Amino acid sequence: MFRGGFTRKNAIDGFRATFYVADQSQTNRLVFYRKDTWERIEEISFKQLEWKRQLRRIDGEEVDSACCAFLRFSPKDCRTRPLMIPAVRRSYKSRCVGAALKKVNHLFDFLCRFERRAKGAVPLTGAAIFGAYESFFRRFRKFAKRNASRKMFVVKTDIRDCFDCINQHKLSQVLASIIDSNRPYLFTAGRFKKNKEERKNNEGKRTKGKEKRGKETNQRTNALCREMALGLPIRSISYVPFPEHCTRVQIKGNEALEILEKAVIQQKILFRNRFYVAGRGIPQGSTVSTRLCDLYLGAVERERCADILKRRDCLLFRYVDDYILLTTDVRLADRFLKDLLCGVEDGYEMVADPSKTTINFVTDLHEFKVCVNVIDDDGFVTWCGYRIYPRELRVRQEP
Numbered sequence: 001m002f003r004g005g006f007t008r009k010n011a012i013d014g015f016r017a018t019f020y021v022a023d024q025s026q027t028n029r030l031v032f033y034r035k036d037t038w039e040r041i042e043e044i045s046f047k048q049l050e051w052k053r054q055l056r057r058i059d060g061e062e063v064d065s066a067c068c069a070f071l072r073f074s075p076k077d078c079r080t081r082p083l084m085i086p087a088v089r090r091s092y093k094s095r096c097v098g099a100a101l102k103k104v105n106h107l108f109d110f111l112c113r114f115e116r117r118a119k120g121a122v123p124l125t126g127a128a129i130f131g132a133y134e135s136f137f138r139r140f141r142k143f144a145k146r147n148a149s150r151k152m153f154v155v156k157t158d159i160r161d162c163f164d165c166i167n168q169h170k171l172s173q174v175l176a177s178i179i180d181s182n183r184p185y186l187f188t189a190g191r192f193k194k195n196k197e198e199r200k201n202n203e204g205k206r207t208k209g210k211e212k213r214g215k216e217t218n219q220r221t222n223a224l225c226r227e228m229a230l231g232l233p234i235r236s237i238s239y240v241p242f243p244e245h246c247t248r249v250q251i252k253g254n255e256a257l258e259i260l261e262k263a264v265i266q267q268k269i270l271f272r273n274r275f276y277v278a279g280r281g282i283p284q285g286s287t288v289s290t291r292l293c294d295l296y297l298g299a300v301e302r303e304r305c306a307d308i309l310k311r312r313d314c315l316l317f318r319y320v321d322d323y324i325l326l327t328t329d330v331r332l333a334d335r336f337l338k339d340l341l342c343g344v345e346d347g348y349e350m351v352a353d354p355s356k357t358t359i360n361f362v363t364d365l366h367e368f369k370v371c372v373n374v375i376d377d378d379g380f381v382t383w384c385g386y387r388i389y390p391r392e393l394r395v396r397q398e399p
Contacts, residue, residue, distance in 0.1 A: 022075050031075055045073045045080040046271060052164040054279035055269065063268045063275050066093035069283060071271040082164075084283035087270055100259045101288050103251045106189035108291050110249075111178060122309050124178060125294045126301030127316040127323075136317055137395070143315045143326065144393040150313075152390040153333040155325040156381040157340055158356040159297070162321035163289065164281040166296055168265050170347050171282070172257075174299045175292075181254040189249045264288055290320060297321065300348050304339055308332065317383075323352075324383045326390065330361050337363060341372075358382075360390055 020038040022031050033041070049055065049071075069084035086094060115124045129135050159165075267283055269276040282289050297318065301309065308314045314327040323340070327333050337359060340352035354371035358381045365372070380387045380396075387396045 033075075041080065042073055045082070046071070049082050049164070050276075052161055053281040055276040056279060058268070058275050058277050060275045063270075064093070064262075066091065066097045067263045067266075068268040068270055068275070071269050081284065083285040084267065084269070085285065097259065097263050100251075100255070101263060101286075103249055104256045104260060105288055105291060106187070106249045107179070107185055107251055107256055108295070109189065110185070110187040122302045122306050124298050126298035127305070127309060127318040128294045128298060129317055129319055139315065140393075140395060147313060147328055148393060150328045152393060153327055153330050153361050154359065154381055154388070154390040155323070155333050155337050156358040156383050156388075157323050157337070157352040159321035159323075159340075160351055160353040162297075162350070163284045163293060165349050165351075166281050166293070167347055167349050168278075168280060168282075170349075171265065171292065171296050172261070174296055175257060175260060177299075178295065179253045179256055181257055184250065184252045185256075186248070186250045189247055260288075260292070264292065293320060296348070297350070300346075300350055303346065304344060305336070308336065319384050322384055324381065324388065326388075326393075333359070333361060334363055338365065341365060 018035060020033045020035055022033070065087055068087040070087055072083045072085050073080040074083050075081075086098075112124050115121060264282060264286075266277060269278065269283075282292055301316075301318075305316060308316050308325070308327070311327075313329060314325065314332065316323070316325050318324075325333060325336055337357070340350075341354060341357065342365075343349075343351045357371070358373045358375060360375050360377070360379065360381075362374075363372075375381065377391055378389075380389045382388075382398060385398050387398055388394075389396075
């Protein structure tokens with residue numbers, strides 16, 4: 001027994017000393033690299049990232065550990081993906097930063113919900129969809145019914161190095177236009193997981209459910225009346241009939257902008273005991289970064305594609321940085337393609353990857369004809385795990 005356990009421990013230690021183990025979320029399997037091979041891959045990947053994000057080395061004594069992150073490379077297809085891991089997770093300051101970022105995430109949800117209620121307004125996130133694509137299938141069915149007998153043109157593309165190429169100055173302008181720095185925000189946010197003390201206190205109280213809900217609803221109504229009497233803006237108050245599943249969030253606009261600037265946009269990067277700060281792009285690996293990317297590309301779409309989002313003969317979707325456009329107007333599809341492939345001088349610096357672009361019409365972009373994939377009338381485009389057939393306007397899941 002002792003002998004077998006000792007052998008296994010030595011084998012595991014020797015394996016870790018020889019190989020670097022990484023996981024691939026796309027294929028759901030482990031990948032093993034020799035340590036010297038992986039170090040060489042990291043060196044090449046870091047040089048590429050240093051050029052893309054304009055990394056600048058700084059003195060480690062000036063770095064706040066709560067706003068610092070380890071740089072870790074994860075294998076993805078034939079290249080690597082840079083991920084930022086918080087350097088200190090258990091310190092008091094790091095927990096405060098994490099709690100503040102959660103508040104900012106809830107603030108983005110609140111602002112997007114409020115903007116979505118306005119009739120005729122383009123959402124803050126533009127053509128973005130979230131979750132399990134419920135809105136995608138619902139809107140796709142409506143679009144298919146309206147345009148079933150018309151010829152359809154499709155553009156499927158992907159933004160090249162989206163997170164690494166975001167203009168930080170432009171992102172700060174977008175955030176300043178969304179978040180009012182002179183205003184305190186007070187709103188409700190969903191809380192789907194209760195802590196242990198709350199679960200213990202709620203045990204045995206379900207028999208008085210109706211009476212309890214009635215009392216809590218009255219208490220909630222009285223609280224809303226008190227808040228309105230204090231002069232709080234109506235748009236910051238959200239009525240929720242079951243407050244035990246929600247939490248109240250309060251954050252000032254200038255605090256939200258400050259924590260985003262320090263902990264995300266100007267986040268300090270630690271790689272091989274050296275500290276860096278980026279002059280371009282935002283880190284990958286957190287939900288806040290994904291929301292910032294959605295808001296940034298949403299601002300691009302509100303300026304470039306506002307007419308496309310409002311037209312009934314067009315359907316534009318984006319999942320993070322993957323685009324797909326279905327339209328009956330070939331000139332509009334060609335204009336959308338040219339704007340993404342050639343770029344627009346508006347400061348956003350977002351350009352599509354020609355090798356990940358698929359269309360079903362003829363374009364005069366001769367310099368991209370070698371890279372762009374052109375399908376025939378009966379073909380399909382692959383987008384986020386689904387096959388979309390433009391001619392028949394139907395969707396199938398990839399095998």
